[in-house]
Amino acid sequence: MGLSNLVLLSVLSQAVYQPDLQAVTERNGCSLLRAPPRGERAFRSHYAIVRRGADLIVVFRGTNSIKDWVTNLYSGPVRVTDRLYAHRGYWEAVSWEMHPMLVSLSNALAGQTNPRIYLTGHSKGGGEAILAYLWWTTNAHDVANNFPGLRGARVSVVTFGAPLVVMADEEGAASGMETAIVNYVTPLDIVPKCLARRTSWRIRGSYLESLDLIPTFLNAAWQAASTPFLGGKAAIEAFVHSTPSVREAIVYAVAFHLESLRCAKGPGFVPVGRFVELAQDGPRDLKGEAMLAWASSPGRLSFEGLWEMIVAHYPARYVEGMGRA
Numbered sequence: 350m351g352l353s354n355l356v357l358l359s360v361l362s363q364a365v366y367q368p369d370l371q372a373v374t375e376r377n378g379c380s381l382l383r384a385p386p387r388g389e390r391a392f393r394s395h396y397a398i399v400r401r402g403a404d405l406i407v408v409f410r411g412t413n414s415i416k417d418w419v420t421n422l423y424s425g426p427v428r429v430t431d432r433l434y435a436h437r438g439y440w441e442a443v444s445w446e447m448h449p450m451l452v453s454l455s456n457a458l459a460g461q462t463n464p465r466i467y468l469t470g471h472s473k474g475g476g477e478a479i480l481a482y483l484w485w486t487t488n489a490h491d492v493a494n495n496f497p498g499l500r501g502a503r504v505s506v507v508t509f510g511a512p513l514v515v516m517a518d519e520e521g522a523a524s525g526m527e528t529a530i531v532n533y534v535t536p537l538d539i540v541p542k543c544l545a546r547r548t549s550w551r552i553r554g555s556y557l558e559s560l561d562l563i564p565t566f567l568n569a570a571w572q573a574a575s576t577p578f579l580g581g582k583a584a585i586e587a588f589v590h591s592t593p594s595v596r597e598a599i600v601y602a603v604a605f606h607l608e609s610l611r612c613a614k615g616p617g618f619v620p621v622g623r624f625v626e627l628a629q630d631g632p633r634d635l636k637g638e639a640m641l642a643w644a645s646s647p648g649r650l651s652f653e654g655l656w657e658m659i660v661a662h663y664p665a666r667y668v669e670g671m672g673r674a
Contacts, residue, residue: 358406358507359533359671362471363664365397365410374399379406383453391416392423392438394446394477396470398453403461405454409470409477411664421473426516426618430487434516435480436618439473443480447488450481455498463501471664472540475511479530479621482506483515486525506530506622509667510538513618530622534635535670537661541624627670 357377364373365385374381382405383398395410412421423438458464468478482504485492493500511532534541624635660666 354401355507355674356668356671357401358408358467358469359471359509359664359668361397361399361406361408362411362469362474362509363668365395365408365470365474366413366664370397377401382457385410389414389416391419392441392445394442394481396446396450396474396477398450398457400457404465404467405457406467406469407450407454407478407481409468409474409481411470411472411474417473429483432518433483434518435483436476436512436514439476439480439514440484443477443484447481447484451492451496451499454502455496458498458502461498463503464499466499466502466504467507468504469507469509470511471509471667472511472662475508475532476514478506478508479511479514479526482526482529504529508532509664510534510540510662512540512543513620515621516618526621527623532620532622532624533627533632533667533671534624535627535661535666537658538666539658540662627667627674629673632670632674 357379360373360377361370361379364370367373370384371381379399379401381397382400383396385395385397386393389395395413397408397410399406399408412418420438420442423441425437426434427437427440429435429440454466458466468481469475470478485504506529508530515526532541625632626635
């Protein structure tokens, strides 16, 4: 896929959060075949299907409601194959929607030979795009038999700031997905690193209790989950001008995740596919465990430094980064 098309995927991954998705698709020479469903539901994927020329793009939406947060937090691994596990909440959301999605794709591609399909999304949406691909390949025989329009389809995955969503029993178990998935990350984005280690509740509990921030954090989490995660100027200004206790709680929540990374206890979700960092001086490939390392050691960061980590995850940052690539 050419760079202009990759920029389009980042634009669509941001636009799927917004009510003007159809206008965005039309401005970019695309047609909207399926809009995300109305209403919010936990453990259901919210996605759109877009056509550009002969290609189809499935755009999964990231976290946009408190029900999405329920899906995010249901993160324990569920077995998918003999050697692979997946993020349980995302796997349930994807599995529920795969049949109607495949029906729509098959109907839209009727008569085409070797069609090209892209699965994409930002944050939670990127994680669901990866698991949709895993579901597709795991059930490849049934898909080919039941959806003739998808026979010979070339399926690729492009994500932006996606969390890690696959856990493997042994090294190399996820190698079959390596060539089909490209993950774009920004240097300070914490989301692709949060599930990299599974920490004990004793460590997590003592860390939060030592800060005496549990009530404040719960209040901040509720407010954050109730606000659409659009990543625009208004959202940034709303955060900056929120009460100090809310800002402090969110900042310490990020610090808590950093502490979790330092206190590894057991295996975690693993990087799958190719990782490309959208640095200021241009994109660069990250190799293996390098994607879990920070551009610079965060240590005990200031509010401004931790705030930059939060903003680094916004979909607008990924659109900007792809535009510079």
